[in-house]
Amino acid sequence: MSWVTLIIKADAANAELLSDALMEQGALSVDIHDAAADTQDEQMLFGEPGEPCEEIWRNAEVSALFNQDADIDEILSNLTHIAQPSSQLDFRLERVEEQDWVRLTQSQFDPIQISQRLWIVPTWHQAPDPGAINLILDPGLAFGTGSHPTTQLCLGWLDQNLRPGAKVVDYGCGSGILAIAALKLGASHVTGIDIDSQAIKASQENAARNHCAAYQFFFTTNHQTAIRDLQPEDQADVVVANILANPLIMLAPILAQLVRQQGSIVLSGILRQQAAEVKDAFQQWFDMDSGNEQQGWVLLTGSKR
The missing domain is CATH 3.40.50.150 (Vaccinia Virus protein VP39)
Structure with a gap:
């Protein structure tokens, strides 16, 4: 069994909207992270202790996990009203294979x-x-x-x-x-x-x-x-x-x-x-x-x- 991850670059204005839309399109999970994480360009976000941070990264990536048989073309087409037309979305696909996740984590x-x-x-x-x-x-x-x-x-x-x-x-x-x-x-x-x-x-x-x-x-x-x-x-x-x-x-x-x-x-x-x-x-x-x-x-x- 395998899965596919759709990763879309987004600015601060569109990241959360894309995240919600991807969940509506059947994503198994979605996360938003800094596109420059672990580099010198990483953007630190801060909030008051115990309170959610209201900011979001200027250059973010929205990562959504789908079943391997998901129609990615249709999903991208359905996102046209959220951000740019699907043909202009900056995205990439990654395949996630079935693994012994415990052993992989430990390694x-x-x-x-x-x-x-x-x-x-x-x-x-x-x-x-x-x-x-x-x-x-x-x-x-x-x-x-x-x-x-x-x-x-x-x-x-x-x-x-x-x-x-x-x-x-x-x-x-x-x-x-x-x-x-x-x-x-x-x-x-x-x-x-x-x-x-x-x-x-x-x-x-x-x-x-x-x-x-x-x-x-x-x-x-x-x-x-x-x-x-x-x-x-x-x-x-x-x-x-x-x-x-x-x-x-x-x-x-x-x-x-x-x-x-x-x-x-x-x-x-x-x-x-x-x-x-x-x-x-x-x-x-x-x-x-x-x-x-x-x-x-x-x-x-x-x-x-």
Whole structure:
């Protein structure tokens, strides 16, 4: 059995209209994504935490999955009232063959070596180095498998700089990978904070899988709750936040309050061209430095004055 994917380029004005129309034409699924995803031209979209983002990519692609016997010519013809005439639609077709999807997914995630002593190992693999610090982690609903440069930048910093016994806050904890790494690298206590309930669930499951008990979680749709629930004596030695540039700028006052004097802030999810603006947002509390860079993503760190 196989399927066919119809992928149509669309601007912001037409993408959602095409998505709805394709579902009406019998598509099994439809998604809209940035046509420039994973390139330097990728367009970042931001919204308020807990609220849907009202923007859409200027140059989008609408991808619709159909059964192999779908009449694609007729479907394109029926879209003429939505956007351009079908003869001018910028589209392509891709065939999707029946596969062992579980095995295929697993094959895309091999163990990742972060440093000489730190590895990320999916549950279906044997640890390449049983004597290393191995983070046992599977891909799931929350961000943070270890494959993205921003996660690797944060892990590298923790591996090189985290002091034994430190208190750590992982703000936007996602899968919990950074919090779990901090504990395995010697932190005495870690708090994970996220506005996504799926992230909290994933973090709890991954912490249990890695036998990490000294790990608290907060789920909040209001960032001020994190400040209210954490007492002054619980200010962290290290706050790590691997999110995105605009949310980091918005959260700067909150993140600053979570760090003790002389403590460290570690920020990632920042493209090279966004680094100066993020650094400026934190300068009033921290002596900021630029850290390592990987594939156009940068790490910013700072010491609280």
